[in-house]
Amino acid sequence: MKPLIPLMAGVLAAACALTGTARAQGADNWPSKPITLIVPYAPGGFADTRVRLLARKLSDNLKQTIVVENKAGAGGVIGTNLVAKAAPDGYTIGTGNLAPMAVNPSLMPDMPYDPLKDLAPVVLIENSPLVLSVNNTLPVKNLQELIALAKKEPGKLTFGSSGVGGAHHLSGEMFREQAHIDIVHVPYKGGSLAATDLMGGHISMMFEMGYSALPAIQGKKIHPIAVTSARRLDVLPDVPTLAESGLPRFESYNWQGIIAPAATPQPIIDRLNAEFNKILKDPEVVKAIADTGSQAGGGSAQAFADFIKSEKAKWAQVIKAGNITLQ
Numbered sequence: 001m002k003p004l005i006p007l008m009a010g011v012l013a014a015a016c017a018l019t020g021t022a023r024a025q026g027a028d029n030w031p032s033k034p035i036t037l038i039v040p041y042a043p044g045g046f047a048d049t050r051v052r053l054l055a056r057k058l059s060d061n062l063k064q065t066i067v068v069e070n071k072a073g074a075g076g077v078i079g080t081n082l083v084a085k086a087a088p089d090g091y092t093i094g095t096g097n098l099a100p101m102a103v104n105p106s107l108m109p110d111m112p113y114d115p116l117k118d119l120a121p122v123v124l125i126e127n128s129p130l131v132l133s134v135n136n137t138l139p140v141k142n143l144q145e146l147i148a149l150a151k152k153e154p155g156k157l158t159f160g161s162s163g164v165g166g167a168h169h170l171s172g173e174m175f176r177e178q179a180h181i182d183i184v185h186v187p188y189k190g191g192s193l194a195a196t197d198l199m200g201g202h203i204s205m206m207f208e209m210g211y212s213a214l215p216a217i218q219g220k221k222i223h224p225i226a227v228t229s230a231r232r233l234d235v236l237p238d239v240p241t242l243a244e245s246g247l248p249r250f251e252s253y254n255w256q257g258i259i260a261p262a263a264t265p266q267p268i269i270d271r272l273n274a275e276f277n278k279i280l281k282d283p284e285v286v287k288a289i290a291d292t293g294s295q296a297g298g299g300s301a302q303a304f305a306d307f308i309k310s311e312k313a314k315w316a317q318v319i320k321a322g323n324i325t326l327q
Contacts, residue, residue: 035065038071039079040097046292048068050126054279076099077108088265093258101119106316125297127229127253128295129293130213131226132205133206136220143226150179154182157181159185162190167252169187172206210236
């Protein structure tokens, strides 16, 4: 009779070899059936609209159906968790967004997934900078004048947001921290409500998504002070960045990328990364991203993974410094 330990070792080695072969064959044949792309937000919104354009391009390139499914709820956590728990075979992917990937882990004590362990970053799709604007009655024309006014009248100036923990809110909190000013957060049940009150003069300022702020800026209903990106926006070339206006460490985006379950075979991750990098150079996609004041992503899966880690650390520090909770 053969010793038990060598026998078991042989069985395990054979099983691993068969599993590796199956995975390799699966990756070689991928995709052989429709792919589900989960969006963790409701239909019709900014994230959903962009993803549907990308899904159409991906379907054309892969010669396979891409089924977009909206799974909204819990600030993007529900849909993102579905991706994390899906079979790692390349037939379920999703969008990885700022809140469920980098913010909510610091706000929610019982996250059902770890964004750094349970998900595989594929590629960054776009960075969407915000525009810091003030209402037309506020007597400031640039960032330094705004900071000076806030220091002169501590606790008087207000900034609106779409709710606690969103890009609007966290950008305002980072502004408060870096400028060493006392400004009051006014959360709304949606960005459009805050934007309306900004135009009406009911709040002092707001960090607003570029595509949303543009009509009011062009109509001179609000005054843009600065943008949160590292470089100026093509759609607002005369509006400086916060960094060049006196806050050199300030950079903030609402971003999204493509993610997959953590154990998805590397050849599939590589193929998806290559396909999305090609799509991000498509003239229709380039124009769609630029027209909304966003900046195209791209690059390697590792670069996206490093970006997520840095964003998670950055916003964790802001949340801790501001003692921000969902209560």
